[in-house]
């Protein structure tokens with residue numbers, strides 16, 4: 189087990205990379221999908237179940253945990269890993285994105301963001317310095333810079349202004365983070381869908397130097413075509429020997445397209461959140477288990493899936509417990525969806541290792557072209 193943070197690219201296939209991130213709390217196989225554990229839990233999952241799906245790392249949220257139960261309380265109880273019984277790597281987002289999407293009475297200045305909690309209306313402030321302090325109190329292994337992600341639609345001038353602020357905040361994040369061996373600080377590229385701004389952001393981040401680089405400001409409603417258009421050039425603007433993390437992505441076909449374009453890490457609430465609404469993601473596409481067509485169907489959700497839901501339960505049962513709003517419905521569909529996402533990542537890693545990514549991608553799309561599944 190290493191005491192340092194490092195990244196090694198083991199194989200390439202076109203722009204795609206297969207590698208491993210080594211951290212004191214364990215290794216992360218890339219390309220990696222990171223389940224989201226917003227309030228110190230991946231909803232409807234025990235930590236050992238998250239591990240059983242194949243996840244090497246999960247996400248926490250500065251914004252949610254600073255409000256409840258507070259970072260100071262988690263630190264006093266031994267840190268987030270002990271608190272939530274997950275001893276593998278944790279990446280925490282820096283809070284700015286969640287403030288803009290969840291909090292009210294927001295006031296954005298050069299200093300940071302003042303806001304009212306969406307939970308109880310209490311007043312709070314986040315800045316690069318306070319975000320670094322919170323993520324240190326939580327004990328997360330990969331810390332994200334405090335950034336500002338502009339809401340769409342935004343003019344070029346607004347995107348440029350926001351990106352420049354985020355780059356000043358990136359420097360302040362770096363300065364406040366200090367020297368913490370074994371812990372990593374990731375910069376976040378902004379610049380919307382404008383190539384020159386993306387290049388300017390990448391140059392600013394390179395000059396500050398980070399352990400990894402995120403592509404931020406995407407998956408905010410621009411659509412897959414525009415997102416892939418940015419990924420056709422933006423990842424290559426970032427240091428080749430460092431992990432590249434695409435934030436907030438995505439559906440299975442978003443993930444495949446992002447890996448083809450050089451992305452190493454992704455996270456999304458989709459598999460867990462949609463699992464709680466009865467949506468099953470499979471190699472043949474999306475299945476809505478609330479649909480009455482399943483009520484007499486003895487088959488598993490996905491014949492080719494090895495997860496507990498597909499091994500031990502019928503579609504008829506999943507339909508029943510989802511319609512009855514039984515807790516096990518959320519448990520089984522979340523487990524299945526996270527297991528499928530990790531299966532997809534393992535398939536991508538294997539394909540890159542054997543130079544067979546093009547065939548894997550063609551097969552991925554061919555399997556989803558069918559009708560009712």
Ligand SMILES: Nc1cc(CSc2ncc[nH]2)c2nc(N)[nH]c(=O)c2c1
Nearest residue numbers: 224281285337404405406407435436
């Ligand atoms: N689409 C998107 C999603 C997220 C949340 S990622 C996440 N946090 C917690 C769970 N998942 C982003 N976060 C930051 N800091 N910056 C971004 O530009 C950004 C963009």
